[in-house]
Amino acid sequence: MRQEFGSVLRSTGLQVTAQRLAVMRAVSNTPHITAEAVTEAVREELGTISRQSVYDALGILVDKGIIRRIQPAGSPARYEDRVGDNHHHLICRSCERLVDIDCAVGEMPCLHPADDHGFSLDEAEVIYWGTCPDCTAVPAT
Amino acid sequence: MRQEFGSVLRSTGLQVTAQRLAVMRAVSNTPHITAEAVTEAVREELGTISRQSVYDALGILVDKGIIRRIQPAGSPARYEDRVGDNHHHLICRSCERLVDIDCAVGEMPCLHPADDHGFSLDEAEVIYWGTCPDCTAVPAT
DNA sequence: GTCCAGAATTGGACATAGTCCATTTCGGTC
DNA sequence: GACCGAAATGGACTATGTCCAATTCTGGAC
Secondary structure, eight states: OOTHHHHHHHHTTOOOOHHHHHHHHHHHHSTTEEHHHHHHHHHHHHSOOOHHHHHHHHHHHHHTTSSEEEOOTTSOOEEESOOSSOOEEEEETTTOOEEEEOOSSOSSSOOOOSOOTTOEEEEEEEEEEEEOHHHHHSOOO | OOTHHHHHHHHTTOOOOHHHHHHHHHHHHSTTEEHHHHHHHHHHHHSOOOHHHHHHHHHHHHHTTSSEEEOOTTSOOEEESOOSSOOEEEEETTTOOEEEEOOSSOSSSOOOOSOOTTOEEEEEEEEEEEEOHHHHHSOOO
């Protein structure tokens, strides 16, 4: 996780900047991190960064496929650097905990609808909703 | 689609109000309607309704399982009255068009992850992302 | 080492989607 | 027709982003 980040950026034709490296580190260190948490983490590392730069960096990284954006209902967008393995997510309705779930198929799209209405599909996003063990134990907090 | 709406409300212990009936009608008439469009439709019917009442009515109807809320990434929440058949959705990345897809299984949850991390699952939400025929024909607009 | 062009960053205003709360009104019952 | 609790209202507020113009930085050429 050293200067690999730099080469990744360069290999996609992006400039290597301290802000982008810090954003990549934040996403890499904290799975399912939110934009706000990224901002905090980068500020800790660099002292300052504008909200704009964070969104911009995250947006570009997502565009380039370096990180993945997840936008579950009722929660701000989250980012993760586990890309390419097409895994899915499991979310607790009660505490919003988000857990990775491996995809049994492993390639995209891993599911095919009976009728695709002429669309050309590139991804099947699966979110499992349920209640996590902790929240099951303590139903109403 | 007559006074059925009224009985549905009563059967869940809710009061029957003009606002709620109008909201239900709006959702029923326009598949995948947004909160904003519901507000417009209800205003056309009743003359006036507060944004609050729309959100409140939609929220209660979702709570009671009378309608279903869909919150795809990058789009405001949408509502539909097709509940109970556990169908999925297909969205065009380019024009945001949203289409229903029947679930091959039909019962919830229709998918089971290899490892559920101790969660008790109640739903597997599937969103297929792709490009619709129109947008494929006209790539960049 | 200096300079340049384009890329990246910044900050401020703005947009969108939705929530909170105190008050008023309404639906259903007696 | 009066009453009570549920529902609706309106206004302020919050969270999460986006847009834009101006500035700064990066990497390469000289």
